Amino acid sequence: MVICAVHVPESAEAAVDRLAGGGWVMGGGTVVMPLVNSGAAPVTELVSLRRAGLDGVEVRDGVATIGAAATFTTVGERPELAFLRPALRTIASPTIRNQATVGGNLFVAQPYGDLAVCLLALDATCEIAGPDGRRDAPVAGVLASGVAAGEVVVAVRVVLPQPGTWYYHKAMRRRLNSAAIVTVASVTHADGGVVASTRIALGGVASRPVRAGSAERLLRGRPLTHEVLTEVGEAARGDIDPFDDAYASAWYRARVLPVHLRRAFLP
CATH class of the missing domain: 3.30.465.10 (Uridine Diphospho-n-acetylenolpyruvylglucosamine Reductase; domain 3)
Structure with missing residues (x-):
């Protein structure tokens, strides 16, 4: 389809009013515009949030x-x-x-x-x-x-994580400017050398980011050691639904997940 109008409302409520007539929301345009330029966008109107006061x-x-x-x-x-x-x-x-x-x-x-x-x-x-x-x-x-x-x-x-509780690791084909093979992010609190609470999110291993519930349950009450984290990484395979793309196969993503989960905590 051809885009016939781009609306630039000046508030969130005005953006909602514009959407009542159909169209797509556009933030920075890095996702929407490639679809528009290729003719794949199934809409004729865009609603830009550029002036809606939502950038603070x-x-x-x-x-x-x-x-x-x-x-x-x-x-x-x-x-x-x-x-x-x-x-x-x-x-x-x-x-x-x-x-x-x-x-x-x-x-x-x-x-x-x-x-x-x-x-x-x-x-x-x-x-x-x-x-x-x-x-x-x-x-x-x-x-x-x-x-x-x-x-x-x-x-x-977002509640800001306490110092020493944030962990992040991303495996890529290049050091920078590359999509993920596996992404691991976590907020993990340890008390007395063992994990008191943890949230582990994974990217690149399913069609959307997912929580690694199996890994979280296995990690609670245990220390952040190489052996424990390897076991936890193996358990995380039960939380994913990997896919093939130009960066990696589904098999490879599942195969290397335990390694990269461990590296998130023990670089």
Whole structure:
């Protein structure tokens, strides 16, 4: 189809009103525009969030509220979110990071949604605007099912992890600017040398980021040792649904998952 109109509303509510007539939401355009340019977009109108006031980042009382239209570059510039910089630097190129948005990454097919993997490990909450007002939803639900027609993700809220509890590792074909073979992100608290609580999210090993529930259950109450983490990585294979693409085969992704999960905790 040919795009006939691009609307640029100046608030989230105005964006919702525009969506009532159909069309697609566009954040930075890094996902939508390639589809538009190839003629694969099944819409004739776009609703851009560029001027909707959703590009800010606020940190208060240990909670970061990140606007859905905030770019990766904006997020990386905040000192309170410095723990995310190693993840952000592995995503695409600086040019793309200047445009790609936090909200948009929630809807990117694997193996590209590395920030979404981080948000899942952080147990983030999405604020969503729709015809009936605003609501909150776990990021896990948005990643699994998206949002309803006419709704827009306007912000993501994240409780900042305590020092020493954030772990991240991404296996790629190149050191930078490459999609993931396996991505591992985790918030893990240890007490007295053993794991008290843990959340482990995986990317590149299913059609969307997934929680490694089997691995989490096996890791709780145990130390972060090479042997334990290898066993935990083996268990994580039960949480994935890998695929073949130009970067790796499904077999290879499953085969190397235990190695890269261990490297997330023991580089």
